[in-house]
Amino acid sequence: MKNYADRLINAIEKKGNPCIVGLDPRIDQMPDFVQHKYKNQSISDRIIGAISYFHRIIINTIADIVPSVKPQIAFYEQYGLPGMKAFENTLVYAKEKGLITIVDAKRNDIGSTAQAYSNAFLGITNIFSKKVPIYDVDCITVSPFLGEDTLIPFVKDCSEYGKGIFVLVKTSNPGSGDVQDLKISESGEEIYISLAKLVKKLGKNLIGKKGYSSIGAVVGATYPKEAELLRELMANNIFLVPGYGAQGATGKDIVNCFNPDNLGAVVNASRSITYNYGPNTISETDFVKNIEKNIQEMIADVNGALDKKISFL
Amino acid sequence: MKNYADRLINAIEKKGNPCIVGLDPRIDQMPDFVQHKYKNQSISDRIIGAISYFHRIIINTIADIVPSVKPQIAFYEQYGLPGMKAFENTLVYAKEKGLITIVDAKRNDIGSTAQAYSNAFLGITNIFSKKVPIYDVDCITVSPFLGEDTLIPFVKDCSEYGKGIFVLVKTSNPGSGDVQDLKISESGEEIYISLAKLVKKLGKNLIGKKGYSSIGAVVGATYPKEAELLRELMANNIFLVPGYGAQGATGKDIVNCFNPDNLGAVVNASRSITYNYGPNTISETDFVKNIEKNIQEMIADVNGALDKKISFL
Numbered sequence: 001m002k003n004y005a006d007r008l009i010n011a012i013e014k015k016g017n018p019c020i021v022g023l024d025p026r027i028d029q030m031p032d033f034v035q036h037k038y039k040n041q042s043i044s045d046r047i048i049g050a051i052s053y054f055h056r057i058i059i060n061t062i063a064d065i066v067p068s069v070k071p072q073i074a075f076y077e078q079y080g081l082p083g084m085k086a087f088e089n090t091l092v093y094a095k096e097k098g099l100i101t102i103v104d105a106k107r108n109d110i111g112s113t114a115q116a117y118s119n120a121f122l123g124i125t126n127i128f129s130k131k132v133p134i135y136d137v138d139c140i141t142v143s144p145f146l147g148e149d150t151l152i153p154f155v156k157d158c159s160e161y162g163k164g165i166f167v168l169v170k171t172s173n174p175g176s177g178d179v180q181d182l183k184i185s186e187s188g189e190e191i192y193i194s195l196a197k198l199v200k201k202l203g204k205n206l207i208g209k210k211g212y213s214s215i216g217a218v219v220g221a222t223y224p225k226e227a228e229l230l231r232e233l234m235a236n237n238i239f240l241v242p243g244y245g246a247q248g249a250t251g252k253d254i255v256n257c258f259n260p261d262n263l264g265a266v267v268n269a270s271r272s273i274t275y276n277y278g279p280n281t282i283s284e285t286d287f288v289k290n291i292e293k294n295i296q297e298m299i300a301d302v303n304g305a306l307d308k309k310i311s312f313l
Numbered sequence: 314m315k316n317y318a319d320r321l322i323n324a325i326e327k328k329g330n331p332c333i334v335g336l337d338p339r340i341d342q343m344p345d346f347v348q349h350k351y352k353n354q355s356i357s358d359r360i361i362g363a364i365s366y367f368h369r370i371i372i373n374t375i376a377d378i379v380p381s382v383k384p385q386i387a388f389y390e391q392y393g394l395p396g397m398k399a400f401e402n403t404l405v406y407a408k409e410k411g412l413i414t415i416v417d418a419k420r421n422d423i424g425s426t427a428q429a430y431s432n433a434f435l436g437i438t439n440i441f442s443k444k445v446p447i448y449d450v451d452c453i454t455v456s457p458f459l460g461e462d463t464l465i466p467f468v469k470d471c472s473e474y475g476k477g478i479f480v481l482v483k484t485s486n487p488g489s490g491d492v493q494d495l496k497i498s499e500s501g502e503e504i505y506i507s508l509a510k511l512v513k514k515l516g517k518n519l520i521g522k523k524g525y526s527s528i529g530a531v532v533g534a535t536y537p538k539e540a541e542l543l544r545e546l547m548a549n550n551i552f553l554v555p556g557y558g559a560q561g562a563t564g565k566d567i568v569n570c571f572n573p574d575n576l577g578a579v580v581n582a583s584r585s586i587t588y589n590y591g592p593n594t595i596s597e598t599d600f601v602k603n604i605e606k607n608i609q610e611m612i613a614d615v616n617g618a619l620d621k622k623i624s625f626l
Contacts, residue, residue, distance in 0.1 A: 028439050035441070047440065074422055074429040078438045080447040084397050106422055108456070109387055110486035116387040125391045126341050128348070128359065134393040143421070145458035145481065147488025168458065173423035175460025182507075183498040191495065
């Protein structure tokens with residue numbers, strides 16, 4: 001079973017960039033040609049059809065360009081069971097096209113319940129005495145709020161099944177500091193610093209040949225100062241960096257998330273790649289061209305910033 | 314739209330106890346008569362059949378006895394799409410039987426993504442220009458780790474749709490202190506105390522006629538000292554209390570979660586009610602009797618402890 005971090009770093013090196021595309025199904029914001037494609041079918045089939053088709057086009061367009069996609073499960077879950085069927089379709093297709101699948105789920109719970117989440121996404125579920133992989137993705141995001149013991153089931157499955165997790169350390173939203181920036185009396189350190197040390201500890205036995213661990217951290221592009229500190233603390237952990245694009249961060253904001261080797265992070269953009277296409281009467285051909293343009297602009301911005309990183313440090 | 318807290322308190326008063334039953338599908342631990350019932354069907358239909366039937370029996374047995382059920386979504390999710398179909402079936406049946414539905418999902422994410430989770434469980438999703446309720450449950454559990462701004466979409470939907478949330482404040486697991494007990498430099502208070510103040514603030518405009526807010530807190534029965542402090546701080550917020558039964562807490566451990574009116578909390582038990590039945594060759598009739606016995610023992614223990622609460626304070 002190949003180490004997840006090695007697989008991700010290989011994909012980044014092969015594609016020549018660390019950009020990943022977030023898949024957030026918002027049907028009402030999809031182009032008309034997608035919304036109308038299944039209009040004579042049942043509501044349930046229209047939902048499955050529209051979401052699956054939309055992501056099929058996107059995946060076809062970006063599969064040779066970027067290393068990975070990040071489906072955000074909340075946007076699928078809001079469409080109920082048809083949404084979850086479309087989630088499964090999207091994952092199957094992304095894997096078929098050779099993309100690394102990172103599910104943004106921010107899951108966690110206590111002991112045996114954390115194990116159930118890990119079964120769903122990373123490991124296997126025992127069903128009628130058979131070991132069955134369920135969504136079987138490469139990686140998910142998890143929350144550390146319930147403590148170290150609740151992360152262990154995920155870490156064990158990462159080891160057993162060659163999978164990865166990104167632990168929330170410093171998220172990209174305006175209020176992320178409410179809990180994450182609180183300074184702890186005993187150590188004088190912020191919570192996010194103490195979580196970084198936990199991530200480092202949890203990941204130390206899962207470092208692959210490329211020098212990176214399968215246990216990574218979510219570090220928002222919107223907090224470059226904190227990212228600089230975190231980069232030093234977690235030299236061997238990969239960062240999943242949200243906040244680029246629609247949330248306001250640009251190339252110069254993400255450079256602190258990378259190591260001197262220009263590795264160690266993947267930068268996600270969702271809306272700015274997939275919903276940034278002008279009027280919704282756009283044709284399928286123009287929509288594809290637009291996705292290509294958006295992702296190439298992002299890659300130029302991110303790789304450009306990394307090339308002259310020295311000037312930002 | 315009736316206030317959620319009023320609906321929950323009414324149900325507690327009507328049933329005469331604050332006990333709720335957790336529904337955690339673990340097919341391999343279900344009695345043989347459930348596991349074999351659909352054995353000639355496809356794996357997918359066997360999963361849907363077994364989970365739905367198991368919970369149908371439980372719901373039939375407890376619907377007139379307790380105010381609410383708490384399906385733990387992780388255990389459904391580990392069975393993939395058939396698991397989620399069984400989740401939907403279980404919810405539909407619980408609502409039909411008049412039970413308040415509290416989904417233990419511990420969801421959260423940033424801004425528009427938090428809204429998507431809230432759409433899925435509490436509010437509505439816009440689908441092809443129609444406003445569609447999805448799982449439409451009474452209440453879910455949410456994590457506060459990402460900050461106050463990420464709780465607002467849920468609070469708004471609680472107000473608009475007469476729903477509730479329980480925010481994780483002090484969870485029942487051994488490692489809950491890793492983050493939640495950290496003392497903050499500035500205030501000298503633990504994180505769980507500062508979260509309690511946040512819950513109080515978020516809930517102040519959603520207090521119903523019974524004096525309780527629709528914004529509640531998760532407070533583990535395994536931490537009775539912390540519960541005492543939290544009870545004082547959040548006089549008008551209902552506690553969802555896990556940790557009773559299989560996790561080790563008993564009646565005397567939960568009294569601190571209640572107000573002097575013997576209201577203000579619901580106590581959950583899952584495994585000790587639904588999987589505590591002896592050999593798995595048990596008959597359906599005996600299984601039902603066993604569930605009845607387990608829940609009546611819990612009610613006697615919890616109500617007994619509340620009646621003589623004065624001696625524990």
